[in-house]
């Protein structure tokens with residue numbers, strides 16, 4: 044698709060955020076919306092490399108509320124958009140192996156239950172009983188919510204992009220934005236290698252690259268790209284059943300979920316330095332394999348099928364940034380800090396509300412503005428994996 048010369052709204056970044064915003068803007072009747080993606084294909088950034096986990100289990104009210112809106116949107120996705128996204132409600136089982144995490148889990152379950160999420164608090168014995176093939180002798184407590192689960196990220200992106208295009212959105216791949224012209228404090232145009240697009244409204248949905256895109260307009264956006272990686276195994280019929288949950292060994296940030304007939308296993312490197320390298324760190328993969336075998340000895344007999352790395356888009360308080368910037372017409376929706384895929388549906392809807400109505404309607408996310416970092420209004424999320 045050729046790049047148009049002008050647009051009413053330009054969205055930078057064709058991951059789940061940009062795709063959802065494009066769809067929701069068009070659904071609300073916005074015209075001349077252009078979605079620009081630097082890669083050939085949409086969803087090739089963090090979204091296409093993510094674990095596909097969706098959960099209600101968060102530690103802050105705002106994140107639980109985002110899930111309460113977003114996950115039902117994923118459940119309705121096929122009816123609304125016509126695309127199957129393979130939502131498997133296998134549940135998330137979080138296991139605590141120290142007192143600090145166990146205490147936090149108790150507070151989180153109270154909060155989730157108060158907001159209407161039926162998460163169960165489990166004893167150490169109940170954790171062991173739910174995953175008998177795993178070695179959780181040290182588990183002190185756990186939490187489980189059946190409606191958490193897994194969804195196919197590419198289907199969500201392609202569903203939104205396809206539906207947006209049908210409503211007139213111009214979605215252009217290989218269209219990396221290289222500059223943003225600002226004049227008199229307002230955005231005027233975006234530049235790409237194939238030309239510029241004049242516009243008065245730009246949405247930065249560039250995920251881990253959102254800080255770079257912000258810098259093009261002279262806006263500081265505190266999002267760091269942090270590499271995360273995972274691998275999948277050959278079949279493990281002993282564990283890979285329908286009812287095997289998404290298991291998280293919280294203290295180690297080590298997780299297991301069913302992937303086909305085998306497992307997907309990931310672990311977060313707490314010493315990972317920020318950077319844009321998306322190659323697998325083989326040494327850390329070995330460390331995560333060893334940790335996985337400790338937790339599930341069966342993994343030792345499995346082979347590796349695939350592995351990859353991607354970038355978390357981490358903010359100082361592990362919450363996203365929604366809304367305006369000091370530059371008129373330039374807004375941001377990014378920084379979901381490694382748990383944004385699941386909030387993509389509601390996030391795009393919220394940014395469509397912000398751009399078209401000037402206010403968030405579905406969930407009040409006004410506290411998640413960019414100014415909170417300068418004004419010291421941070422809200423910490425505990426359940427970061």
Ligand SMILES: Cc1cc2nc3c(=O)[nH]c(=O)nc-3n(C[C@H](O)[C@H](O)[C@H](O)COP(=O)(O)OP(=O)(O)OC[C@H]3O[C@@H](n4cnc5c(N)ncnc54)[C@H](O)[C@@H]3O)c2cc1C
Pocket residue numbers: 055056057058059060061079080081082085086087088089090091092093094095096097218219220221248249250251252256271272273352353354355356376377378379380381382383384385386
């Ligand atoms: C390994 C891993 C596992 C994860 N697991 C989960 C999980 O289980 N559940 C969950 O909810 N979340 C998970 N996440 C987080 C989730 O992937 C992200 O929060 C979410 O995908 C962010 O979406 P996005 O659209 O903001 O970013 P992206 O998907 O990265 O999209 C941004 C897009 O902007 C494009 N872009 C960048 N710069 C420019 C430019 N200058 N011009 C044009 N285009 C540009 C990029 O190419 C990219 O496609 C995981 C992430 C990783 C890396």
